[in-house]
Amino acid sequence: MFPIFITMICSFVMLLGCADTSEKKIKIGLSISSLRVERWPKDRDIFVEEAEKLGAEVIVQSADEDVNKQNEQAENMITQGVDVLVVIPQDSIAAAQIVKAAHAEGIKVIAYDRLIRDSEPDLYISFDNERVGYLQAEYLIRHKPKGNYFLLGGDPGDNNAQLLREGQLRALQQAIDNGDIQFVADQKHWAVDWDPRDALNKTEQVLTQTNNQIDAVVASNDGTAGGVIQALEGQNLDGKVLVSGQDADIAACQRIVKGTQTMTVYKPIKQLAKEAAHAAVALAKGETVQNANQTVNNGVVDVPSILLTPIQVDKDNLDEVVIKDGFHTREKVYQTQ
Template identity: 40%
Template sequence: MKTRILIICTLVWLATAHLYAQRIGLLMDSYVVDRWYLDQKLFTERVNALGGECIVEVPHGDPDEQVRLGQKLIDSGVDALVVVASDSRKAVAIVEAAKKKKIPVISYDRLILSDDVSFYISFNNMGVGNLQAEYVLKRVPRGKYLLINGPPTDYNAVMFRNGQMEVLQPHIDAGEVEIVGDIVLNEWSEIEALMRIDELFATTTIKPDAIIAANDALATGTLQAMPSDLLGHVVVTGQDAELMAIRNIISGVQTMTVYKPIRELAHRAAEIAMDFARGKKPRKATKLKLEDMEVDAILLNPVVVDKQNYKATVVQDGHVSMSELHSNIRK
């Protein structure tokens, strides 16, 4: 009799388990870069569509506050935790706290440097740097290059720079490319980029032929600070395919950006989080090895966008619309 009751209870549990709304914690970094609003929106919508509930916390760029909010989500009993790390090393404390409660942690777009991360989903960030450098070299095979990058506390910034230098170093060694400045910012801030570039042009006679800006926020700040006689005459890169960046590409002051399809990233991350919350292991993962650690990962492919293909990429994907692009274009 007891066996029959146990079997019946087990069958009832299996039949109703899918009705339980898994609670997914989404721990953001900040909204300094506009794209993160879209990441949050798309991720949350996908979790809801899959029958889950998404609880969002935002530390506004403060790594210590992110650790505190991570603990808050863990203590609330989320079934899985997705983290956009403010600091790749400090966020390890979140992973360690989650491990104690057996809560899986998915590192979203930015790698947390811990072997205990359950999963990492992002783009090929070395590849992003490769694409930026290769694009510039095709247009300026010989010349002066200025580099501007985000904070080293974001491991993506490290990978972007490594990818750029992997391509550039042979040309530097050959004397074809001269690095006239290498600016590293404290955060991914358009304002900080503007101030640093403004100071550079005010205090030096540097006239770069190309500026490799690691993302669009930095590119936009750079363009605002550039002397007017250089606008449109210097190759300027970016990343994220932000609306302002595409407008600047159309008007000819920014040359390219690297598009990372956010919808695919957010949806895949939501599906992975829901799989973990339901006790399933995500499929099609690869083993990523770096910084003396190994983690299951999915790395999506970034895409170069410029004036020739923006309609076939970001517009066709619905990332931006033609009506948005053609209002307030820089003249």
């Protein structure tokens, strides 16, 4: 009887030991500035699927382009006990509050696609946005080496918009110095919240001010490019004025086929979202993040960074790059369904 009793006690202790050493399921908070932009639902779905494959649970919140709402949602996820916060900030400076609140609770923060400034995020993962801007303007200047250029920036509160502008100016600087191109509107126009309607209104203003004398528009993403092209259509200038973009949105790809949008910059978001999911799980486990071999200064620190490579896309390589990668189907792009 006594040996049986001892055996039962040992078995119970072993069971307790197993319970104590079992791994707690990792919980990740994904804070998205908005789901109104076409690409963000894709990022979300790929990220969640990959994180779940790695055994993590993901809580997703969208702030609907509201800075205060995003901060409140992040606080709520911190309260729910997430191990890592992945943040697509609505405002690069305001999101510093999220980083500080998370760090106060020992929670790691990844800045996804947009850098968070004035704080110390644990990782920044994005495409090289200065390079994106360079590719936009470089394509246009190669195809329109002289003329009047209209630079339309993205949201002024988004650090990416500033990086894009740096790259755009770097590509255009030689032509500016040579007097080959002139800026209309003195580089002062930015599309608030990346809103296509704001892009439309500002392009209409500039067209009126210049008596339609515009040769190229450096639009910073595909959404704003759509607003620009709508304004050009009103003056029968669509297809005659070069227009850039980025993100390879389905509408932009259709416009490239049609000839009203000149180019876009494709950013393979499948790779970005999967890398971010793996990085989030690694940080939650206290492991070193693979491929974080670069840094980007955010005004406070050099943030460890993973920067992926963007690709110029026009009508000549649209099939080879965007469709072959599975980002859109050929039927949707060419509207043959």
